[in-house]
Amino acid sequence: MDGAPLLCLADFEAAAGRRLPPDVWDYIRGGSGEELTLAGNRSAFARLPLRPRFLVDVETCDLTTNLLGASLSAPIGVAPTAFHRLAHPDGEVATARGAGDAGQLMVVSILASRSLKDIAAVASGPLWLQLYWLRRRDLLAEVVRQGEALGYRALVLTVDTPRVGRRLRDRRNGFAVPPDITAVNLDDAMMATTHDAHTGTSALERHAREQFDPTLTWADLAWLRGLTGLPVLLKGVLTAEDARLAVEHGVAGIVVSNHGGRQLDAAPAAIDALPEVLDAVAGHCPVLLDGGVRTGTDALKALALGASAVLVGRPVLWGLACGGASGVRDVLGVLAAELEDAMALSGRPRLRDVDATLLTRPSG
Numbered sequence: 001m002d003g004a005p006l007l008c009l010a011d012f013e014a015a016a017g018r019r020l021p022p023d024v025w026d027y028i029r030g031g032s033g034e035e036l037t038l039a040g041n042r043s044a045f046a047r048l049p050l051r052p053r054f055l056v057d058v059e060t061c062d063l064t065t066n067l068l069g070a071s072l073s074a075p076i077g078v079a080p081t082a083f084h085r086l087a088h089p090d091g092e093v094a095t096a097r098g099a100g101d102a103g104q105l106m107v108v109s110i111l112a113s114r115s116l117k118d119i120a121a122v123a124s125g126p127l128w129l130q131l132y133w134l135r136r137r138d139l140l141a142e143v144v145r146q147g148e149a150l151g152y153r154a155l156v157l158t159v160d161t162p163r164v165g166r167r168l169r170d171r172r173n174g175f176a177v178p179p180d181i182t183a184v185n186l187d188d189a190m191m192a193t194t195h196d197a198h199t200g201t202s203a204l205e206r207h208a209r210e211q212f213d214p215t216l217t218w219a220d221l222a223w224l225r226g227l228t229g230l231p232v233l234l235k236g237v238l239t240a241e242d243a244r245l246a247v248e249h250g251v252a253g254i255v256v257s258n259h260g261g262r263q264l265d266a267a268p269a270a271i272d273a274l275p276e277v278l279d280a281v282a283g284h285c286p287v288l289l290d291g292g293v294r295t296g297t298d299a300l301k302a303l304a305l306g307a308s309a310v311l312v313g314r315p316v317l318w319g320l321a322c323g324g325a326s327g328v329r330d331v332l333g334v335l336a337a338e339l340e341d342a343m344a345l346s347g348r349p350r351l352r353d354v355d356a357t358l359l360t361r362p363s364g
Ligand SMILES: Cc1cc2nc3c(=O)[nH]c(=O)nc-3n(C[C@H](O)[C@H](O)[C@H](O)COP(=O)(O)O)c2cc1C
Pocket: 027, 028, 029, 041, 079, 080, 081, 082, 109, 110, 111, 130, 158, 235, 257, 258, 259, 260, 261, 262, 290, 291, 292, 293, 311, 312, 313, 314, 315
């Protein structure tokens, strides 16, 4: 690691930005279109003040929680992001080690650059597997079977990506995935286009147009359910209407997310979409959130609104770039320490005390 101490996630971001090649850095940090949603994910958190209570015994704050049967040291996990070897040579194996050391959940992307088997072999914490709906259903089914056999505990189907958003940084850079980094859990021939660099276009955008199935509808979920006994969560839900449909289709959970501002630009900030989704779900399944979580107080705000946990995407890649497994452990550790601190300083020592009164004055 650099000489300067890395005390908050912004420190990891600055250090990672100095280490990574400019086109990879742009791929990681960028959003789509005018990057309104990317900025909104942060500014929406900043607009929510917390209402601390005092004269509460906060000597011990308990962050431990249980999510779909998995015990976690804190309600904070790793969001699925593609190609971790872009950030560190050990890729997802380092991430899984770091997340396990931190006692936290890792959601592994179907576009992981290490095998599901190697990741599972080092993981001491729970793993979930994220899916994109591929036109090649045979490959999708094979990945699901493999994940289930290896002990991945849930599937997270990302619904906000019928195609990849207009990411102008990647188009300007002619971004393509370097030839030595591949989505090893999928077919090499199918992934070949991800390495195809052309100025003015993004190889990942072109790849997704070819390989992701944009005809996916609610009716197709039954096919996925028929393949596996694993719980299925949907990632990318932003409205009450879709949340209600998700519950009707028997999902095990929902991740409120706008894909870190990388898909529909002008989609609502994740934290702003959370209340309507929670309202519609009415306790039928856990609701998680990702997008712009950078501090313990951000996490506390999402939990106060009713989220069961938060996930972080880019910060994990910053940790990886700064120090591999220990960098990931440290990023997750800083976030958990900040959350613990915020719980103490707001007079909410247990997660069950973290409720809407942290944000809104109770009536009466
Ligand atoms: C570089 C990068 C790659 C991503 N790859 C995936 C992916 O493979 N699957 C997926 O569902 N989401 C993917 N995402 C979205 C994340 O899961 C998550 O929604 C987002 O990063 C959360 O926002 P944050 O980065 O502000 O924490 C990716 C995000 C980034 C930044």
